[in-house]
Amino acid sequence: MNIGLDIMGGDFAPLEAVKGLHLFMNEHVSPANFVLFGDEEKVRPLLEQFNVNAPNISVVHAPQVIEMNEHPTKALKEKQQSSIAVGFYALAKGKIDAFISAGNTGAMLVGAMYSIKAIEGILRPTISTIIPKQDGTAGLLLDVGLNADCKPEHLNQFAILGSLYSKYILGIENPKVGLVNIGEEEGKGNILAQGTYPLLKENNQINFVGNIEGRDIFIDKADVMVCEGFTGNVILKMAESFYEITHQKGIRHEYLEQFNFENYGGTPVLGVSKPVIIGHGISHAKAFMNMIKLAAKMIDSKFLDKMQESFKS
């Protein structure tokens, strides 16, 4: 397995990306080869410094960097020698089996959608986030911002994608699917939620448990929580800010610590034909390590095959 890593992506790259790789290699025995995309002159000395100059690591020189504030489509077009553009090219050509970056999120999404495309039958790829539950388990919320306007059939597909991820990656047998809504009973909610409920109810690929409300997001009522990307993005950023604010105020507790996104690393783009993992711009070593772990798991578990089978018509 060949895991591609954008070594220039993120506010603290390449240093933290290299440190993350170092952490991974210290803590895991993996047969993976690593292909690092970035400025060779900057990367090589760091690899030596952190002693991760093993034969299973190669560097593909990509001298350009897409900055965080650049327009995704424009940047990808104009910076064809950027680590993200070169990485996606390698992914599309099969030189790598997964691609990880904590760089410009928009460029990563555009790259995922246009260089490797969606799995056949999937209307809209989606991004998710792990939501730590009160009881210590991990819930999955999707979509968290890729699809701001959705139709019921999109949410129905997100429910399937989320269930597969919950089962094969998070290890939850028969994950419970909940529809994020503003009331418990069927018939509650906005037009989208009202239209989605019957589809989820009739969907025999998932274990639908009904509506969940804002108060249920952090409790173990559903393992997979489905909504359009507007609400999901607001929930995600609110949850992140809870952590930040309590942390800043010196409030410490193991429960709050679960909200530290570094524990989860990054989010995969679900529904595209190869594993693509997008990290937070402010990722540090631990987040990079966890993204590498996730990529390895997605490859190992043949997760892409599971998605393809589920959407085969």
Place this chain on the structure above:
Amino acid sequence: MNIGLDIMGGDFAPLEAVKGLHLFMNEHVSPANFVLFGDEEKVRPLLEQFNVNAPNISVVHAPQVIEMNEHPTKALKEKQQSSIAVGFYALAKGKIDAFISAGNTGAMLVGAMYSIKAIEGILRPTISTIIPKQDGTAGLLLDVGLNADCKPEHLNQFAILGSLYSKYILGIENPKVGLVNIGEEEGKGNILAQGTYPLLKENNQINFVGNIEGRDIFIDKADVMVCEGFTGNVILKMAESFYEITHQKGIRHEYLEQFNFENYGGTPVLGVSKPVIIGHGISHAKAFMNMIKLAAKMIDSKFLDKMQESFKS
């Protein structure tokens, strides 16, 4: 001023409602008269017990109670002797100047919409919630569930209503209005947010500061945060659950204590022609006291006149 209180509304009524009234009368010198709607046989002994049998308190006998799980419209129609139905009748007839209840929220909303109606020019009355900010100030989020599907012109009116409330009730001079969105720049968001931004920008009745994201909800970026009722309801219930979960886990901090909804009491229905305040079903004495304070403030500040003036065509 005559303040009407549904003494039977809420999970812990009439006891906590009476205790709330007791608290208010002990802590405040107010010229208000109170009209209590409820079962006289149950209420009178409690009034004696808590020594709130003053001449400025009268009881209007309303032997029926609309339970929490009843269908609002049906219950209001069938239980015309219920405390909520009798209370709204008194409000519509001008016997009371404000009506407070912690009873069936749906019945309160239906009552507000059909017995006293919307202020002329207001397309959709709305409900809001106080959001405690990191720096100790109070933000206002609206709509939080009354209007699950909205158009840009509705959100534009919510921005005005929220600004008036923030200014005259919360005491914030020139309140900053933010549009809840999933990106900072103009043009970001779902179709609704994209359509709303230009209206807010051109609205000279408000101080629009642009988009705010989920991470900004708890920080002092905007005093008035505008969204449709689906997202708003999810935010509200998440914030409440965050308090509950941390509380249950024994995490104590003055910042978290601000999330205790009892501090705020209830939410007014903004945009209807008289003050109507809806409390949480699980309201205790403090929440009732705060709802009474709010009703008095809305009457004192001539808040309804301010709304009427703002929407005069």
